[in-house]
Amino acid sequence: MSDAYKRVAGERALDYVKDGMVLGLGTGSTVYYTLQKLGRLVQEGLQIKGIPTSKATEVMAKELGIPLTNFREHPVLDITIDGADAVTPKLELVKGGGGALLREKLVAGASKQMIVIVDESKRVDSFDGVSIPVEVVPFAVETTVERIRALGGRPTMRQDGDELFVTDNAHYIVDVTFASVPDVAALHDRLKRLTGVVETGLFPDLASFVIVGSARGVDVVE
Numbered sequence: 001m002s003d004a005y006k007r008v009a010g011e012r013a014l015d016y017v018k019d020g021m022v023l024g025l026g027t028g029s030t031v032y033y034t035l036q037k038l039g040r041l042v043q044e045g046l047q048i049k050g051i052p053t054s055k056a057t058e059v060m061a062k063e064l065g066i067p068l069t070n071f072r073e074h075p076v077l078d079i080t081i082d083g084a085d086a087v088t089p090k091l092e093l094v095k096g097g098g099g100a101l102l103r104e105k106l107v108a109g110a111s112k113q114m115i116v117i118v119d120e121s122k123r124v125d126s127f128d129g130v131s132i133p134v135e136v137v138p139f140a141v142e143t144t145v146e147r148i149r150a151l152g153g154r155p156t157m158r159q160d161g162d163e164l165f166v167t168d169n170a171h172y173i174v175d176v177t178f179a180s181v182p183d184v185a186a187l188h189d190r191l192k193r194l195t196g197v198v199e200t201g202l203f204p205d206l207a208s209f210v211i212v213g214s215a216r217g218v219d220v221v222e
């Protein structure tokens with residue numbers, strides 16, 4: 001069922017898209033449905049340009065004939081549409097399940113609006129015990145992992161088969177859980193202060209609103 005919920009949320013986000021907009025194109029299985037429909041709309045004459053948040057999205061957008069652009073031509077985007085791994089009632093997000101969190105945060109941060117699309121399984125009350133992806137530089141990764149542990153986290157290096165997972169930016173991902181996350185922005189700041197940490201998958205204040213797909217259809221949470 002979750003795929004049907006992802007589809008309804010992913011497609012609904014396109015109701016907010018108008019001719020002439022520059023869009024941030026997120027990454028993941030929910031955005032997949034957005035891209036499929038966006039490709040059809042472009043074939044029908046919708047005039048937009050997109051900036052992809054990952055190589056996977058770039059490949060898919062090209063296959064679907066979605067015109068792409070870049071930050072040199074368009075430093076400010078109109079809307080980013082992206083998924084999330086977890087969403088609180090305050091619209092705080094955990095992202096990076098697909099490993100694209102750094103580009104996703106750069107693209108969302110350059111956008112006037114970020115529309116988040118999820119199925120209802122992503123709604124949580126807090127990030128206590130939720131796996132939080134953290135992008136780290138490979139050099140001295142052992143030290144960085146120990147520093148994350150010293151902050152109270154339980155870190156696991158993300159794997160890709162027998163190898164370590166490598167991001168589009170040639171970094172590693174450490175998936176970290178914390179028993180208690182009372183202040184999302186403060187946890188982001190503490191992690192980000194570690195020299196080996198490039199970015200965290202905590203997005204405390206970027207979502208404009210969230211479209212949640214469920215058996216009821218869609219709810220828009222603001």
Ligand code: 5RP
Nearest residue numbers: 028029030083096097098100
């Ligand atoms: C990728 C992401 C995705 O948006 C997030 O993992 C949700 O993915 P999906 O829509 O497949 O559940 O942050 O880095």
